[in-house]
Amino acid sequence: MSGPVHIASDGEWESLLSGTSVVVADFYADWCGPCKMIAPHFERLAKEHSSPKKVAFAKVNVDNQANIARTNGVTAMPTFKIFHNGTAIETIRGANPSALTEAVNKAVSLSGSSGKKAEAVFKTPGRTLGGGAAAQGQGRPWNVSGLLNIVMMLVGLYLTSLFSIDAFKAAEQSMFNPNRQPAPQPKPTAAKGPVPAGSARVQQQQQKPAFRTLADFSSIAFQESHDASRGQSLEDIEKVVREAKQRFRDTLPKGYLNEEEYALYERLYGPPLRETAPEDVGIPTHADMGGQVPRPTDEGTLLRQSEEGGFEEVTYRIPPRQGDEQELESEFEQPLESESAVETVQEPSDYVDAVARNPREREALQRLMQDFKTAQQKQLEDEVAAAREEAEAEQEAYEVEEEELFPESEEIAADAEPEMGLGESRRFHPYTLDGRFHASPVEISLPQSALVTPIRDLLDRTHLGHVKTAAEAAFGGQGLPTSPFTPEGRKNGQMGGVGLPPDQRHMTEIEADAFLAGYLPPSYASVVSVLREVRRRLGSDWIRQRLQKDGSAGLSVLDAGAGGAGLVAWDQVLQAEWDLLREQGVVKGSQPPGRKTVITGSDRLRHRLKSFLHNTTFLPRLPDYEHSGEMQGERLDAGDTPQARKSYDLIIASHLFLKEKQDHYRQAVLNNLWTLLNKDGGVLIVIEKAHPRGFEAVAHVRDTLLKQFILPQNGESSAPTEELNPAYHKEREPGHIIAPCTNHGTCPMYKEVGKSKGRKDYCYFNQRFTRPGFYTKMLGNSTNNQGDVEFSYVAIQRGRSKADQLPGWKSTEQAFAGYENSPNPPDMQTLPRMVLPPLKRKGHVTLDVCTPQGKIERWTVPKSYSKLAYHDARKSHWGDLWALGAKTRVTRSVRVGSGVDDGGKRAEGGKKPRKVEITMDGGRLSANEKNARKERRTKGKRDRQTDLIKEILEAEDIEELEIEREMDAEVQEEFELEDEKGRGRR
Incomplete structure (x- = not known):
């Protein structure tokens, strides 16, 4: 037999109900503990009784299928509903295996014969966990002695109160009163160890009054259940103790067990650690399982699809009919109940109903729930008070700071x-x-309709787990380190280009989906950040002048490397300028004119991008016009008249240079891009990954442009013409760097061309963005939807020099x-x-x-x-x-590294040349190299100890020589003194 069916949509649910005679549905939640406990039992029943078109077992996740749960009135988990011919005939709330098994057996009998009616089989209402059900065919047993005792008690109380002046006092002191205070008795000897939890209950029972009010009914029932347990058997006591251990673990609520039960509990498990807290039974986690507030009669709901693809509930007012207006007015005129009366009525929690197995557990859990609500309310009041005090203090400090800092605001x-x-x-x-580099707010959101929703629709065709596996295989493993986004801690080991570039000729279906999910979101964030900075530095005239021209074709843009994300980002910037001009009455139409082109090598990727990149030209590779480029000198295939070439007002070169290993390959790509750029104010944007190799690729492009393509700023002289290679260099023309650099000289972090070993400081920037759900799953983190993409970039404008020539x-x-x-x-x-x-x-x-x-x-x-x-x-x-x-x-000193390891060539060019000295010692020739480089090999522990011993011995030898010299000097002085004395005597 097959197992339960997991419902994934409303249509699947309706199809199951209409096509199956009996459906047993389990409404559960992933966070529900009782749901997990009874799930294996439900699966066993499903495997045993499932039959095609006769009996089916379904599991409905209330979080994912909220509409189905709301339609069936599910307010607590787990809830089991049995449907016969599409109609609900039985409801079981809570994890009650016996009740569920009994109901399933009855439901299976309905599927076998069509003559049976559901009313005849299910005579009892829906069960709740903890509620018992009398067995069929058995009535309640008659207790004759108990009945006689009740009759005698009533007659005795009636006669006693009838022939007395104070009937209430006489009934209270009568021998027929079962709640009469007994005569004082000696206190029982206290047991060793902690005081039993039931001792306090005995005292309360001795002091309780004869008659109670309705408000004390619940506590009376709880005490009477304790009193009834005194006459229970040893098996019943053991069952109560084991259930208490299962429910409360190593803790116990106050007054939960009586003396006999507590003694057995202490003998089996030892004394409890402490009194039970609400956290011990999961109340803080499941405290929100209360019933739904009834909806007003004049309010309706609709389900509307959100931008993220889900459904949201929208409420609306139902206009009253003419006949209902008087009824509404009469309802409003009726006095409302007092707030105190409303507060005293507290509905029991659905979590307590689902978990409690007997009245004693229910009462204990209800008290813990009340304690939790009281503590939660007090915590909320304290937080509000603290927040109010903090806000008042900040407001006072802010007002003082405003007066000091901004007197002329x-x-x-x-x-x-x-x-x-x-x-x-x-x-x-x-x-x-x-x-400012970042706009306000700093975090950007990806456009839902233009990017997020189309990608999500494309990814829905494939299991997202498979896409994640393909993305990790294409972009360097977990965290996608070789995608435009580089996770923290993976920069040093992954310094290459992107793992799956958009101009790759061959992509599988799953690789194309992995590109959409793992490449486009961070690429869009980096491109839109650079475009905002370029627009801010060039001003709005850069775009508006082209849009305001009569009969203008708009601006043309080439996305070379961003895979379509650059076009989406450009549309956002261009549409904002177009809307402003349209509000001013300068232009007409809802869409700005322009041409969009994207480089896409794979047919599979191109078909996916076509679904949301409209009016776009797709090219398999970067156009190559080097054969007719404007070079210095004559070219064999150029001719007198240059050929017309395609040009773009904006070129977004994203991740094109780092993947080229050789410098001349990068030079060829740069020559090609510069040829495609519009001579009258075209903008070239180069973006690479944020690590030393990515920065060096961008810095190499910047250095080449300043030295070979752009005329120098500030009146500096250019290189002589005879030094240029006509086949390699172009004629220099006006242009300037827009961002991020504010200088047109050598980059202070890239003074030496090429790779540098051990580089620590490099120029890069970051942009924070909101991660879509599918991209968050690609990274393996389903909780954090905030991401930061880091990148190095440079933006250059061709044909226009810098305004300020200082x-x-x-x-x-x-x-x-x-x-x-x-x-x-x-x-x-x-x-x-x-x-x-x-x-x-x-x-x-x-x-x-x-x-x-x-x-x-x-x-x-x-x-x-x-x-x-x-x-x-x-x-x-x-x-x-x-x-x-x-x-x-x-x-500030810049840590640019030690340069490329050249195998000792730098040492050869030092001041001291290397010399070899040949000597003969004892008939043997020996060669010693002077000024040789010292070995950089690190010494081991034994070598360091040997060197230390040598230093100590050398120091001792030097010290002994000094002592000997001092002693010789003293002896010499003594001889000289004696000689002088001898001469004086003579």
């Missing part, structure tokens, strides 16, 4: 751009806001002086950029910046320098431009 706000928020413009200097040292001096009170605004591309997060200390902030002079310096901004500059420095981020100056500056 209204003037600064008046000069700020209208795009900035009022709060930020009042707290920050306008130049600080203009120099020398680098001059721009650095002006930036160090600060523009806080300057009447002239600074050129943001001449300000120093932070290359590390700011170091915040008490009273000052230290900024590590790359200056326009081409140096890495450490600027210090103390509070005494400027309160506004100090405030903005503390709130600055890694990658921002700094315009408010500093008080001190020092040069």
Whole structure:
């Protein structure tokens, strides 16, 4: 027989009900403990009784299939429902194996014969865990003696109260009163060890009054169950003790066991460790299993599909009919019950109903639940009070700081751009806001309709576990270290390019899905971060001038390496500018014009990208126009008239250079991209992974552009024409670096071309983004949806020189002086950029910046320098431009490594040449090399001990020689004195 069927959709559930005579459904949750306990029993029943189209067993996860659970009125887990011909005929709440087995056996009998009716088989209502059910065919046994005792007690109480003046007092003191206080008896001898939990209960029983109110009914029942246990057998006592051990582990609630039960408990398991707390029975975890609040009669619900692909519940008001208006008015006119009355009525928890196996456990768990609610309420009140006090203190401190730091905040706000928020413009200097690298908020969200939803729909065709396995195989293992996102701790061992580039010619179906899931999200985050910075530095005119032209075809963009993520990011930036122009009435239409092209080598990947990249041209490889490029000198195939070539206003070269191992390959790719770039203001963006090798690839592109493609800035002379190779170099033209560099000289972190061994400092940036659900599962972390992608980049504009032609040292001096009170605004591309997060200390902030002079310096901004500059420095981020100056500056040493290991060539070019000295000692020739390099081999422990002994012996020899010299000198002095004395006597 087959096992239970796991319901995955509403359609599958309806199909099962309509196609099967009897359906036994288990409504469960993954976090439910009782659900896990009874699950094996349910599976055994399913394997034993399942029959196609007759009996089926179904498991419904209430968290995933909330609509099915809500339709069937499921409020507690586990809940078992039995359906006959699509109609629910039995409900069992809680993990009760016996009740479930009995109900399943009855339900199976319904499937065998069509003549039976469900009402005849299921005569009793639904059962709840802990409730007993009388066996069929047996009535309640008659207790004759008990009945006679009750009749005698009633007659005696009636006669006693009838012939007395104070009927209440006479009935209380009557011998027929079963709750009369007994005569005082000597206290029992205390047992060894801790005081039994039942001793307190005995005292309470002796002191209880004759008649109780309805409010004390639950405690009376709990005490009477204890009293009844005194006459129980040894087997019953042992059962109670074992159930208490199973439920409460090594703890016991106060007053749970009587003296006999506690004695057996102590003999079997030893004394309990402590009194039971709510955490010991899982109440904090399952405290939210209460029943649902009834929905108002004038409110309805609808299910609407969300952007993430799930369903959300939407409420709406049902307009009252004419006949119902008077009824509603009459209901509102009725007085409401007092709040105190409502508070005293407390519904029992569904978790207690599902777990409790007898009235005693129910009462104990109910008390623990009440204690938990009381403690939770007190904790909430304390947190609210503490938060209120903290907010008041922060508000007072903020008001004082505002008065000290921003006395002229209204003037600064008046000069700020209208795009900035009022709060930020009042707290920050306008130049600080203009120099920010990250937008507000810092974390970006991936577009749902343009990127996340299409990828999720494509991945739904394949099991996500298979996609994760393929992504780990393609991108370097767990955490996808060779994807655009590099996890922390995996940078040193994975310094190559991306593992699965989009221009790869052959991809399997699962590899194409792995590319969508593991490559596009971090690639989009890095590209959109760079595009925002480029737009901020070039201004809106860079885009608007092309869009405002009459009959303009818009801007053309080439995505070479981002696999379509660059086009999605560009659409977000372009659409924002287009909407602003449309609001101003300058342009018409909902979509901006333009041409989009993406490099995609695999047909399988291209078919997937076509589903959400509309109006896009797909190329299998990067176009090559080197045969007709404009070179210095004559070319055999060029001719007099150059051929027309395709050009792009924006080229996003993502992860193209690091995968090329040879420098001349990188040179060829760069020549090709530069040829495709529009000569009149085209922008080239180069992005690589954030590790030393990725930075060196970007720095090599920057160095090549400055030396071979772009005219020098600040009036510097270019290289002579005769030194250039016509077949390799192009004619230099205007252009400048947009970001991140503010200098056009040698990069301070890339002074020597090539790889550097042991590089510690390199230029890179980061962008925080919200991870989609499928990408989080690719990384193997299903709880954290916040990610940070790190990258190195450079953006260059062709055909337009830098506006400010000041020398680098001059721009650095002006930036160090600060523009806080300057009447002239600074050129943001001449300000120093932070290359590390700011170091915040008490009273000052230290900024590590790359200056326009081409140096890495450490600027210090103390509070005494400027309160506004100090405030903005503390709130600055890694990658921002700094315009408010500093008080001190020092040069910061850069750890660029030792360079490539060249096999000793550097030592050969040293000042001292290597010489070999040949000597003859005892008829043997020996050769000793002078100025030779010392071996860098580390010494072992024994060698170090030998060297230490040699040093000690040498020191002792030197000390003995000094002592001998001193003694010889003293002896010599004595001889000279004696000689002088002898001469004097003569």
